[in-house]
Amino acid sequence: MATLITPNLPKGQLFIDGVWRDSGDGRTSATFNPATETEIMKVAKATEQDVNDAVEAAHKAFEDSQWSKMGPHERASILSKIADLIEANADDLARLEAMDVGKPLQFARSFDITFIANLFRFYAGVARGRMDGATRLVTPGADGEMPLAYTRKEPLGVVAAITPFNFPMILSCTKIAPALAAGNTFIHKPASATPLTALKMAEIFEEAGLPNGVFNVITGSGGTVGNALVEHPKVKKIAFTGSTDVGKGILRGSAESLKKVTLELGGKSPHIIFNDANLETAVQHAMFAIFFNKGEFCMAGSRLLVQKDIYEDVLDRLVEVSKALVIGNPMDPDTTYGPQIDLDAQKNCENYVDLAIADGARLITGGKPMKVDGKGFYFEPTILADVKNTSRVAQEEIFGPVLVVTPFETEEEAIALANDSQYGLAAGLQTENLGRAHRVAHALEAGMIWINTWGQFDSALPFGGYKASGIGREQGIEAMDSYMQTKSVFADISKR
Ligand SMILES: NC(=O)C1=CN([C@@H]2O[C@H](COP(=O)(O)OP(=O)(O)OC[C@H]3O[C@@H](n4cnc5c(N)ncnc54)[C@H](OP(=O)(O)O)[C@@H]3O)[C@@H](O)[C@H]2O)C=CC1
Ligand SMILES: CCCCCC/C=C/C(=O)O
Helix, strand or coil, rough: CCCCCCCCCCCCCCCHHHHHHHHCCCEEEEEECCCCEEEEEECCCCCCHHHHHHHHHHHHHHHHCCCCCCCHHHHHHHHHHHHHHHHCCHHHHHHHHHHHHHHHHHHHHHHHHHHHHHHHHHHHHHHHCCCCEECCCCCCCCCCCCCCCEEEEEEEHHHHHHHHCHHHHHHHHHHHHHHHHHHCCCECCCCCCCCCHHHHHHHHHHHCCCCCCCCCCCCHHHHHHHHHHCCCCCCEEEEEECCHHHHHHHHHHHHCCCCCEECCCCCCEEEEEEECCCHHHHHHHHHHHHHHHHCCCCCCEEEEEEEEHHHHHHHHHHHHHHHHCECCCCCCCCCCCCCCCCCCHHHHHHHHHHHHHHCCCEEEEEECEEEEEEEEEEEECCEEECCCCCHHHHHHHCCCEEEEEEEEECHHHHHHHHHCCECCEEEEEEECCHHHHHHHHHHCCCCEEECCCCCCCCCCCCEEEEECEEECEECCCHHHCCCCEEEEEEEECCCC
């Protein structure tokens, strides 16, 4: 194995109003490396009073207007500086993410870091030139004079993000970058399992010159910190990514103070391989779709639908290409497949495999927990064939490396099976028939469709779910509207 370089660890404290400090009662919790099962470091466990302090600081920073009314070029240059600092700190950020999440270092470095740097540059551009309102033609007054009617886009105030463990940097920055671009102030509560890059990012925001209180990080449990943010009347918006159950609770909790809410929730995304597909590339995409990030990937292509006449051929090819995964310590530069986030996640995969087999599924490969060098919460890349779409393993999100494969005969049947799910986050299809590609893409009930690929993700392209997969969109120009409110101004300019 290559030498493992320990990154510079961040401060394990809360960052409130530009100051690093311990939690009010001094309590901490530990974060673990899922590949070695060892503690990395302790981080502060915030109290409700800490949450209140962060909200008051963010509220004061918003009212001060130093950030919310800053000119577009100045605000954009701070966002661009954040992107530069992300790149300057790329090695540390990637190593922290890899050891905290169990994500292969090579992917954290090449994909996650590149994506978030681009994201801040994209929203710097939006802050500079795409936040304008519009002038509107309205009914003329009695003298025939057209009133001056126009709209303004204004920030909301304090925005809070509650984020999950699987892509900590990406899924927080998709909220932070547009919210700051729009002039809001921000509080981030990262997942308890993966707080490290959130703390490192706060150091970067501080260095980039955000005024005190504009960005705050509070680590601690969802039950205490998350809930207190949801209930706080001075928080105007919650941006959440995580499980559908917690998302529903956040929606209910936000109702009392009528907060705006964006929810990115679970998925059980269907991936269809038609008999006219290029099977070599189709199978590569199918593997990536389920085993990237060890299946801890909300848009995992976890239900593979394969046309009957190529079904056994595709299964054989899947087993063959899955052997190319390099299972190992995520810090090793050659590793492409790491451990699940914790023991519960590993057990969850095992339980679903048992359930599927009891329900008549055929285990093609994998199916068992495993260790690397005697450690880690790894689960073998797993493929289950002959799975009924009505079975639990085809309907419930596993959030792990377990692919279920189901045969179909016709295009109509493939669409019906694909849409027979409570979720609608993503879907994809492999075909060489251009008409079929777009016909099926239009028929699939999902917020993101991939044709002859899987998982393409870009800061310019909106992302979000249909059905139980969420509310609202992140990324792209579309995300900006959810961090702003529109004011209409109507001025009578007739002669007096
Ligand atoms: N659509 C998408 O983009 C994505 C969806 N997901 C979904 O997330 C799930 C896995 O992620 P996981 O992190 O376990 O999801 P959770 O929903 O358990 O947690 C997500 C975040 O919510 C916090 N939280 C937990 N309970 C509450 C509460 N009562 N009030 C407020 N906040 C709370 C968590 O804090 P703490 O960590 O302290 O418990 C964490 O920060 C998957 O099942 C998947 O469906 C994941 C990634 C992307
Ligand atoms: C190659 C796709 C990377 C997507 C990263 C962010 C999304 C994660 C998720 O929603 O789980």
